[in-house]
Amino acid sequence: MSRRDGQTTAGFSGGGQVLVGSYRDYADAERAVDHLSDNRFPVERTAIVGRGLTSVERVTGRLTTGRAAGQSAISGAVLGALFGWLFGLFNWVDPLIAGLLLALYGALIGAVAGALIGMAAHALTGGRRDFSSVGELRADSYDLLVDAAHAIEAGRLLDAEGGPGRGGDPVSTTDDAADETADAAVDEKRDIADEADRRGIDDDTAVNEDRRDKRSRVDHDEEVNAVVQESRRDRRRRAHREAEDQAEAEAAAEDRAERRRIV
DSSP: OOGGGGOEEESSSSSEEEEEEEESSHHHHHHHHHHHHHTTOOGGGEEEEEESOEEEEEEEEEOOHHHHHHHHHHHHHHHHHHHHHHHHHTTOSSSOOOHHHHHHHHHHHHHHHHHHHHHHHHHHTTTSOOEEEEEEEEOSEEEEEEEGGGHHHHHHHHHSTTSOOOOOOSSTHHHHHHHHHHHHHHHHHHHHHHHHHHHTOOOHHHHHHHHHHHHHHHHHHHHHHHHHHHHHHHHHHHHHHHHHHHHHHHHHHHHHHHHHHHO
């Protein structure tokens, strides 16, 4: 398993969860969960968490009184035609009238009523919102979380041949850089020791200098490890804050949607 498997997040499914993959697009995260499901993995133990959520409202055009009336007229016509067809289907009108004719009458009445309602609703806004829009939530990346007890199996399935993999790791750049620095320091220390053995250096000064250099590198390795640990703690704190931001963004989106339905 990768270093990411050591990260845990609590609260998404009632217990600790492990981060096993991070994907740039929601479709990639969805594909990963679908792959787990196809291999009979208990997907109810997983969660897809958006990181860096952003609320985006895409403006679709200018909203005039005529356009508001037209949009509402279309909705009213469809609803009126449906009710008219149902009345004709169950013979609820006496004398009997053909269902198609009732649907036509319903569409006309619904269109007129819808247009009037749309005009009235637009007039009530007082010109404060003369545009139409579509709201959505976007995320910088999507993390795949799995219950700790099932994390190893999930990682094995994702890394298997033909699997979707675990995606990129945009958050752990600092950790990777620190680990690479530590690995490079260890490799360099090993090369120095091998070179000294080949040349047969026995001079006390060279030995003492090498020992000081080794101590210095050990201290550097300890500093690097401290940076890694601090970065991991900071990442857990960011994940917690982003989860709270997600909840607030969803609540705000629901509030805006409720206000639009009221209007």
